[in-house]
Amino acid sequence: MEASMKITDIELYSISVPLRTPFKTALRTVNAVEDIIVKINTDEGVCGYGEAPPTGVITGDTSGSIIAAIRNHIEKAIVGMDIEDFEEIMEKLHKSVIGNYSAKAAVDMALYDLFGQKWEIPLYKHLGGSKKEIITDITVSVNEPEEMAADALDAVNKGYKTLKIKVGKDSKKDLQRMQAIRDAVGYEVDLRIDANQGWQAKEAVKVLRQMEDKGLMIEFVEQPVAAHDFEGLKYVTDNVSIPVLADESVFSPMDAVKIMQLRAADYVNIKLMKCAGIHNALKITALGELYGVECMIGCMLEANVSVTAAVHLAMAKNIITKIDLDGPVLCSENPVVGGAIFDNYRINMSDGTGLAIKGIQNLQKIN
Incomplete structure (x- = not known):
C-alpha cells in the first residue's frame, strides 16, 4: 500500500x-x-x-x-x-x-x-501534457507613442513575434500609440491590445473602428470596458470586427459560462489569481472546449513560482491557444531554482515532478 x-x-x-x-x-x-x-x-x-x-x-x-x-x-x-x-x-x-x-x-x-x-509525474503530464514548448507575447507598457514604438522594436529585435500593447488611458492618443508601433515594427508582428477596462463601450467601438480603418491589423482587444459591464462587453464584441478577449470580467467558471452563453466576448483570459487556482482554471478550459471558445492564459506581475503553475496548465490544454506569461521576463532576476525556463519568448519546463521547482532564493519568512 x-x-x-x-x-x-x-x-x-x-x-x-x-x-x-x-x-x-x-x-x-x-x-x-x-x-x-x-x-x-x-x-x-x-x-x-x-x-x-x-x-x-x-x-x-x-x-x-x-x-x-x-x-x-x-x-x-x-x-x-x-x-x-x-x-x-x-x-x-x-x-x-x-x-x-x-x-x-x-x-x-x-x-x-x-x-x-x-x-x-510533472504536473503538465498529469493534466494532459499536450505541448513541450509554448511561446509567449511580451507587454509594452503605456507611455508616449515614441517611447512605446522604441520598446516594441526592442522586443521584436529580441525575437518576439507577438506584442501586447497597453492602452486605455486616452483613446485619441491610443490611436497614435498603435500607429507609431505598427509603423516601427511592420506587419510581420502580431499586435494585441489591452485596455485594462479603460474605455466606455461606445468609445471603445469608435477607437477600434478607427484602428480597423487605418489597417492596423489588431489581433484582438483585451477587456475594453469595466469588468462588471457584460452588456458593454457584448456591445463592443457585436460592433467591431477586431476580436474581443474578456479578462477582468472572468473571475470564476460562472463568469466564463455567462460570457460564453451571451457571446459577450470571442476569447476568455484565464489567470490563476483571478479564478483561485488550477482547480477552477481547469473548469474554465472545459467550458471553453464545450462552447468552442479559445482561451488565453495570462498572469499578473508574478515571479516564476505561480507563472510556472500557469505554464504547466498551458502545456496541458489545447484550448489554451494564446500565451501571455511574460511576468518572469519583465523581472531583473529569477529567484526560483527549477520550474519554467524562459528563453525570451520561448518557455520550456525543467525536469522534475509536480511543478519541478527545486527551491527559491532570497525569501523572507513571515511569522
Whole structure:
C-alpha cells in the first residue's frame, strides 16, 4: 500500500524582485514584484510551493489579506489532510473563506505541486501534457507613442513575434500609440491590445473602428470596458470586427459560462489569481472546449513560482491557444531554482515532478 502524505503545516514568506523597467497600465505603475510565497510541508518531508501577488486594484487582494486568509482560514481547513484525498482538500480550500482568490490560488498550486510529487509525474503530464514548448507575447507598457514604438522594436529585435500593447488611458492618443508601433515594427508582428477596462463601450467601438480603418491589423482587444459591464462587453464584441478577449470580467467558471452563453466576448483570459487556482482554471478550459471558445492564459506581475503553475496548465490544454506569461521576463532576476525556463519568448519546463521547482532564493519568512 502507498504511504500517505499528510499536510503538516504551511509556511509563508515574502519575496521582492525588481522589474527591469516600470510596468505601466491604465490602472497602475509598478517597479518591483512583491509577492507572498506559500510552502506547504508534509510528513514525508516533501514540500509544495505556491505564490500570490497582492494586486489590490484588480483582485482586491493585499499582502495582509492574503496572509490572514491563509493563517486564519485555509490553514485550519486543510492541515492534517492526506494529499491522496485531493478533491476533498479542494472542497475544503474553496469553502474555507469567501473570495480571497489569490490566497486560494497560491495554496492550490502548492497542493498540485505536492500531488505531482506524490505520484512522481510533472504536473503538465498529469493534466494532459499536450505541448513541450509554448511561446509567449511580451507587454509594452503605456507611455508616449515614441517611447512605446522604441520598446516594441526592442522586443521584436529580441525575437518576439507577438506584442501586447497597453492602452486605455486616452483613446485619441491610443490611436497614435498603435500607429507609431505598427509603423516601427511592420506587419510581420502580431499586435494585441489591452485596455485594462479603460474605455466606455461606445468609445471603445469608435477607437477600434478607427484602428480597423487605418489597417492596423489588431489581433484582438483585451477587456475594453469595466469588468462588471457584460452588456458593454457584448456591445463592443457585436460592433467591431477586431476580436474581443474578456479578462477582468472572468473571475470564476460562472463568469466564463455567462460570457460564453451571451457571446459577450470571442476569447476568455484565464489567470490563476483571478479564478483561485488550477482547480477552477481547469473548469474554465472545459467550458471553453464545450462552447468552442479559445482561451488565453495570462498572469499578473508574478515571479516564476505561480507563472510556472500557469505554464504547466498551458502545456496541458489545447484550448489554451494564446500565451501571455511574460511576468518572469519583465523581472531583473529569477529567484526560483527549477520550474519554467524562459528563453525570451520561448518557455520550456525543467525536469522534475509536480511543478519541478527545486527551491527559491532570497525569501523572507513571515511569522
